[in-house]
Amino acid sequence: MGRATSRLADAFAKLKPDLVVVLGDRYEILGAAQAALILGIPIAHIHGGEVTTGAFDDSIRHAITKMSNLHFCAAEDYQRRLIQLGESPNTVFNVGALGIDVLLNIEKMTRDELASVIGIELQQELLLVTVHPTTRSELSMTTEITELLTALDHFAQATIVFTGVNADPGYKYVNDEISKFVLREPKRRVLHNALGQKNYLNLMRIADVVIGNSSSGIIEAPALHVPTINIGTRQDGRLRADSIIDCKFSHNEIRTAIETALSPSWKARCLATTSKYGSGNTANSIADTIKNTKLTTQKIFFDNF
Template sequence: MKILTVVGARPQFIKAAAVSRVIRKHHREVLVHTGQHYDRNMSKVFFEELNIPEPDYNLGVGSGSHGRQTGTMLIKLEEVYEKEKPDLVLVYGDTNSTLAGALCASKLLIPVAHVEAGLRSFNMEMPEEQNRVLTDHISNILFVPTKSAEKNLKGEGIKKGIYNVGDVMFDAILDFKKLAENRSEIIRDLHLEGREYVLATIHRAENTNHIKRLGDIVSALNECGRTIVLPLHPRTKKYMSDYGLKFNKNVKVTDPVGYLEMINLEMNSQKIVTDSGGVQKEAFFMKKPCITLRDETEWVETVENGWNKIVGTDRKKILDAILNFTPSKKQENIFGDGKASVKIMKVLDR
């Protein structure tokens, strides 16, 4: 069987690292990188350090408006699909690359498998939510990571092709945690040895593209009195410059870091503040209290389990959570057994 995998953004590289390793033991895989993330620290470094095979195609789409970016992907993907004639297209997550990969395959009557299906924030103003819903409704095989994701799909009338395999990012954490422990040079370089710090990430357009929301986040981080480590996303850096926002000295700003360095920073942090869905999960895997800079989350289980607090971008709520939030109960096993990739392969074999 020839499986064509479409990736384009950091979280998808991580998931593909776990799943592609299993796929290639049994079948031929054609790996297509749309180029949605093109900065070296957001893209190529992940292929290098996670030992992901070099993409067979790099479409070089780059940045742009949602419509232009998705449209360009569709045009270029169609050429690849018609040339490669895959038996199945595999897509991950909720990016424009996800939607373009699934929609192009569906138009060409190629079966689509969606890894991380069924997630819902129930906020259709989010581009990610639109991508998730549309991708799920044109997919033939839906690999869900949690029980609530399965429930969401059935509530939308999707009854067939659903497989609860667990979370592939949990697979990746188990695979790469030991390697990440050896990346402690980032702790040394940032002069963090023996110091407590809070790790932060900010990248979602709903926060970066609005001066009030981003300004309140920056103010809270500046005023909390804690050491904050912030690998700064290129989009966030641009908007901070546009808005004239600056961090105080307690916020240690770095360039985007590789996956293994990020895991090392997570492992050694006191708490994590983020608007990233993937980092919310990684915080849970690392048993770190998570403070989410959004008004809702698709990872509702982490909130229900008491390890994730939703604060939006309210300055006072962010400050209070950084200073006072602690998990309310012991973690439950909500993301599977770390063998999602093997289960995905068994389903595809059938």
């Protein structure tokens, strides 16, 4: 984080941008916000106001909020929370999630094209799994990944595609355990550390279930009417669509949740699901707001009582 702040400060000093736009809550982004703050460059923050109590990203997100001058949030609840945090209402805009924009505009791929990229046949049932370390959890990382893989082992005929583990503390252990799990059935299981946005979202489009603790299961999967099994506390606090099944890191609960998600009745439920994160045009809304806003680093604490 220290190196990121230092190097981004050097880059900003050379580029002299009028505005720094940051998205999300990762610790890498905190470095960019800190550098811009000290250099007196206004900051626009995308996806503020959300809550994820199971990850330290939660604190980072709120810290970036207090450094930022413009706020583009993904839902009305999050807009209210930013104002609750003391941000002036005339700097907070509910524009929806950029991920929905991408879904609407991304080039579609066929199942065969995806299979060529993934490297295995994509037969049903297709399970798309993304699991990251839970950085605020009462369970050990060993317990979490063991419970998940034990549950997945029950679905002997399923095709299981794992995506890469992010760089939170403990990621190497999680990645190594998944790699060993994949090697036991290499014709039906695969781990891709970097699928890329186009491949990942097209894979999600044809998946029978999205499983894990990633925000993509909360934001993008419901917009595609794909069932989500959200495991553990990492995403606790985020708005939920009706297509999402929450469960603990318990192999019995995960197994039951997958069986439910694969049922015809749950798939019908998912078809009727609407996104909690807007319906698109987010990028244009952000661009128009920035163009029509006088940029400043001056902030007041808005007391909403």
